[in-house]
Amino acid sequence: MDSFKVRELQDTDAQALLEFEVRNRQWFESHIEPRAPEFYSLQGVAEHIASCLGGLASGNWHPMVILDNDQRIIGRANLKSIDTAAGCAEVGYRIDQQAAGQGLATFALKRLIHEARNRWQLGQLVAFVYEQNLGSQKVLARCGFLPAPDDADHSTANERRFVLSLLADDVTA
Known part of the structure; x- marks a missing residue:
């Protein structure tokens, strides 16, 4: 994974992020909920980035990008x-279709675990994955996430909820 870099999202990423999202739109929409059509413009992505960075500044969002060489x-x-008071957060990741199968999702998730533990001092991470997204479920399992019991307050009919305790001694990160 030396050829890849993870860094925080920046306001100057709008054009590159738009290209990434457009290039992978159909791929992503086969695995996750589709974005609104207005997102797929330079203005839409710039507004999205501003929202993400506002969330970072207020401490409820930590957006990162993965870059190639x-x-x-x-x-x-x-x-x-x-939620630093409750000690938890939700994880999310998306990988370029052309880069899938190279371990990037695992690489990214391990980075999220590291940030959650060391920067945010969180004790638990949660992920929601569509039932048919077996690849993402494997990534979560590889990083120590466990399927959570069915809970009407936290899952939908098409999603599975996974949880990782960062307090456990055997956390992978």
């Missing part, structure tokens, strides 16, 4: 709904 965005990784 050419500094092209090939993935995203986010801590969402950070």
